[in-house]
Amino acid sequence: MGHHGTNRVENMSCPCNATAAETATGVSNANATIVEIHSVCMPPKQTAFQKLKHRVSEIFFPDDPLYRFRNQTWRTKLVLCLQSLFPIFTWGPLYNLKLFRSDVISGLTIASLAIPQGISYAKLANLPPIIGLYSSFVPPIIYSVLGSSRHLAVGPVSIASLVMGSMLSASVSPSNDQILYLKLAFTSTFFAGLFQASLGLFRLGFVIDFLSKATLIGFTAGAAVIVSLQQLKGLLGIVHFTGKMQFLAVMSSVFTHKSEWSWQTIAMGLGFLCFLLTTRHISMKRPNLFWVSAAAPLVSVVLSTLLVFLLRSKTHAISFIGHLPKGLNPPSSNMLYFSATHLALSIKTGIITGILSLTEGIAVGRTFAALKNYQVDGNKEMMAIGFMNMAGSCTSCYVTTGSFSRSAVSYNAGAQTAVTNIVMASAVLITLLFLMPLFYYTPNFILAAIIITAVIGLIDYQAAYKLWKVDKLDFFACLCSFFGVLFISVPLGLAIAVGVSVLKILLHVTRPNTVVLGNIPGTEIYQSLGRYREASRIPGFLILAIESPIYFANCTYLQERILRWIREEEGWIKGNNGNTLKCVILELTAVSAIDTSGIEAVFELRRTLEKQSLQLVLVNPVGSVMEKLHKSKITDALGMSGLYLSVGEAVADISSAWKAQPQP
Numbered sequence: 001m002g003h004h005g006t007n008r009v010e011n012m013s014c015p016c017n018a019t020a021a022e023t024a025t026g027v028s029n030a031n032a033t034i035v036e037i038h039s040v041c042m043p044p045k046q047t048a049f050q051k052l053k054h055r056v057s058e059i060f061f062p063d064d065p066l067y068r069f070r071n072q073t074w075r076t077k078l079v080l081c082l083q084s085l086f087p088i089f090t091w092g093p094l095y096n097l098k099l100f101r102s103d104v105i106s107g108l109t110i111a112s113l114a115i116p117q118g119i120s121y122a123k124l125a126n127l128p129p130i131i132g133l134y135s136s137f138v139p140p141i142i143y144s145v146l147g148s149s150r151h152l153a154v155g156p157v158s159i160a161s162l163v164m165g166s167m168l169s170a171s172v173s174p175s176n177d178q179i180l181y182l183k184l185a186f187t188s189t190f191f192a193g194l195f196q197a198s199l200g201l202f203r204l205g206f207v208i209d210f211l212s213k214a215t216l217i218g219f220t221a222g223a224a225v226i227v228s229l230q231q232l233k234g235l236l237g238i239v240h241f242t243g244k245m246q247f248l249a250v251m252s253s254v255f256t257h258k259s260e261w262s263w264q265t266i267a268m269g270l271g272f273l274c275f276l277l278t279t280r281h282i283s284m285k286r287p288n289l290f291w292v293s294a295a296a297p298l299v300s301v302v303l304s305t306l307l308v309f310l311l312r313s314k315t316h317a318i319s320f321i322g323h324l325p326k327g328l329n330p331p332s333s334n335m336l337y338f339s340a341t342h343l344a345l346s347i348k349t350g351i352i353t354g355i356l357s358l359t360e361g362i363a364v365g366r367t368f369a370a371l372k373n374y375q376v377d378g379n380k381e382m383m384a385i386g387f388m389n390m391a392g393s394c395t396s397c398y399v400t401t402g403s404f405s406r407s408a409v410s411y412n413a414g415a416q417t418a419v420t421n422i423v424m425a426s427a428v429l430i431t432l433l434f435l436m437p438l439f440y441y442t443p444n445f446i447l448a449a450i451i452i453t454a455v456i457g458l459i460d461y462q463a464a465y466k467l468w469k470v471d472k473l474d475f476f477a478c479l480c481s482f483f484g485v486l487f488i489s490v491p492l493g494l495a496i497a498v499g500v501s502v503l504k505i506l507l508h509v510t511r512p513n514t515v516v517l518g519n520i521p522g523t524e525i526y527q528s529l530g531r532y533r534e535a536s537r538i539p540g541f542l543i544l545a546i547e548s549p550i551y552f553a554n555c556t557y558l559q560e561r562i563l564r565w566i567r568e569e570e571g572w573i574k575g576n577n578g579n580t581l582k583c584v585i586l587e588l589t590a591v592s593a594i595d596t597s598g599i600e601a602v603f604e605l606r607r608t609l610e611k612q613s614l615q616l617v618l619v620n621p622v623g624s625v626m627e628k629l630h631k632s633k634i635t636d637a638l639g640m641s642g643l644y645l646s647v648g649e650a651v652a653d654i655s656s657a658w659k660a661q662p663q664p
Helices: 003-011 048-060 074-085 088-094 097-124 129-134 138-146 158-169 178-201 205-210 213-230 232-236 247-256 263-285 287-310 343-371 378-393 404-412 419-439 444-458 461-470 472-487 490-510 555-576 596-611 623-631 634-638 647-660
Strands: 514-519 526-528 541-546 583-587 615-619
Touching: 074 088, 088 138, 097 129, 097 158, 097 287, 097 404, 097 419, 097 444, 129 419, 138 378, 138 419, 158 178, 158 213, 158 343, 158 444, 158 490, 178 343, 178 378, 213 232, 213 247, 213 444, 213 461, 213 472, 213 490, 232 247, 232 263, 232 444, 247 472, 263 287, 263 444, 287 404, 287 419, 287 444, 343 378, 343 404, 343 490, 461 472, 472 490, 514 555, 514 647, 541 555, 541 647, 555 583, 555 596, 583 647, 596 615, 596 623, 596 634, 615 634, 615 647, 623 634
Parallel strands: 541 583, 583 615
Antiparallel strands: 514 526, 514 541
C-alpha cells in the first residue's frame, strides 16, 4: 500500500479495535508492518445465524426494547413489562392534584371542541351524527391507558372521515341502505384497528413511511378542498346533492340545483363561517388566546341551535339534525359484517383509513412530544390506536386517531398527561346521557361551517412552496397527490401519490448520484468540483464519489456512468492539455452495502480499466462492504496499492510511486 499508508494504518484504530501494531506483533521484518486494510479492519467472524439475527434485530427492533430487562429481578421485570404494555403505569404513580387540575381544564376545553367536531365529522363520513359522539367517548379512554403521548387528543378526524365516506358510499348508498352502510363502517374500523395493531405488534411501522411528507401535503390539501366544496350542500341548503368526491361533479351539482338554494341558510351559514374563521385567525395571531377558537364551535352550535329554534315557524327551508338518541354507546359487535360480498371493500377501506389515521396520530404525537422534550414510542402508539379502533368497532364507533386541532388546543390549555382524554370523554358521557335533546334543532349549516373551518388549515401552501424551492421531485409528488384527489378520487389520488413516492425511491436506487472530487488547496480535503470553486483536479487522477449502495438494480448504470466520466475526463484533458489520465479512484464512504451483482460489476470495471491501462483504486469501503470485497477475492486482485482509507493518502502514495519509477 506504500509508505504513506504504513504510518497511517499503524497509528489508526480500526472498527474492530485491532491496531496494525498488534497485527504485526512478532514480525521482525519492517516491511511486514505494511498491513493490508482488509486484514486490519475485518470484523470478528460471525456465523450465518448471528448475522441474520443481527440484521433482523436492526430492521424490526432498532430500539432494542429488551435491554431494560437484562440483569433485573423478576419483580422489576414484571413492573417493566407492565410499563411497556401500559404506559399509564409509568406516569400514574407520579400523578398528583396539581397535574389533575391542569388536565381537567384542558379536558373540558377540548370537549367544547370535540363535541361539535364529532357530530360534524360523522356527517362527513355519511354516518349518523350520534356516531361521532360515540367515537369521542370510548376510544379516548382506551388510549389514555395504552398511549404514550401526553398531549394527543383522540377522536374522529376529517381526513379519515372523508376517505371512509367516499370509499364506502361509492359502493353502498348511505341513505338508501343505512344499516348495511353502518355495518361496513364498523367493519372497516375493525380492520383498520387490526391493521394498525399488527404493525405495532410485529414492529412494521416503516410501512407508513411510504407516505412521504410531500405526498401528505398534497393529499391533505386536495382533501381539504373537496371537503370544503362538499359542505356547500349544507351552506346553500341544497337537498339533492351528489355523493361523488370529485371537483367537477361537486361543482356541477352545486349549479344544477340552484333552485334549491335557501337565502336564509346562506345568510346564517356565511355569518357563522365568518365568525369561526375570525376566531381562528385571532388564535393564530395570538396563541395565548387559543381558547377563542377552541370555544367558537360550541358557541356557534348553541347560538345557531337557539336561533333556529326561535325561528322554526318562519324558516322551514333550514334543515337541522333532528332526534339524537340518549344513552351510552350501544354494542355493535353483532354488526361486524364479514360477508364475502363486501369483505374486500371493508378491508380496503380499513387499511387505507388505518394508514392515514395512524400517520396523522403518530405525527401529531411526536410533534408535541418534541415541544415538551419527551419521546413517543411509535410501536406503542400503533398498538394503542389499533386496539382503541378494534374496541371502538364493537361499541358503535368509527375510525379515530389523534387530531391535530384538538391536540393543539390540549397542549395550549396546559395538558400534562393522558388524563385529559378521560376528562374529555367524561364530558362527552354527560352529553350523551343528559344533553342530547338540546341538539335537535342544530342546523346542518353550522356543521358545514365547522368542517370548513377545521379543514381549511390543512391547505399548507407555504410547505408546498418550500417543496418547490428544495426538491422539485417532491413538489411533483405533492401536485400529483393534490390533483389526483381533486379530479379523480380520494383513494386513487392517494394511490397515485404513493406511486410517485415509490418511483422517486426507485430512481434514487437505480440512478444513484456520482460526483467528481477535487482537492481544496492547502488541505487533504476532497470535495465536489461542481460545488466548490476552490477544488482543483489532481493531474493523472479521476476521483469519483459514489453516493449510494451498489445493488443489482444500479450496478450496470454505475459501471456505464463511471466509464462515461472517464471519457469526459479524457476529453477535458485533451482540451486543456492536461496530464494523461492514469488512475481512477472510487471513494466508497457513502456505499453502505454491496451485493454480488455489485461486486461482479467492480470486477468487470477493473478488467475494463486494465485494458485502457488505467489503475482502479477503492477508498474507505465500510465494514460490511469490505468484508464482502475480501470474501470475493477482489482485494487480492486489486493488490496492496488498490485499497486506501482516504483519498489524500491514495493520491500521495500513488504519486510517490509514479515519481519513483524510472523515466524512459
